[in-house]
């Protein structure tokens with residue numbers, strides 16, 4: 001349950017293949033309606049300038065090899081991000097789905113967030 005307040009920015013920056021991790025969902029810019037779920041990533045450095053990544057994708061037997069710098073359209077990128085409370089400087093790990101929630105800008109921990117009206121039945 002969320003008990004802190006996070007200010008986020010829209011996640012509009014370019015994302016490249018090397019940022020993808022297992023469980024991420026992405027699409028190629030040329031085929032934005034074909035979501036691809038990453039199940040595994042293996043790195044193969046071809047030369048100091050070129051890193052190829054072998055992506056295993058859900059439902060596909062053959063891995064897809066992409067240069068690390070391939071631009072991709074992120075559809076789901078859940079990340080746990082350690083943030084420092086603006087008011088008390090305490091660190092807290094926050095999980096965000098970057099394409100949906102946005103990129104975190106600042107955070108105020110639960111100590112300073114007033115009780116919210118939660119849709120919960122409690123006697």
Ligand SMILES: [Zn+2]
Nearest residue numbers: 085088109111
């Ligand atoms: Zn705090």
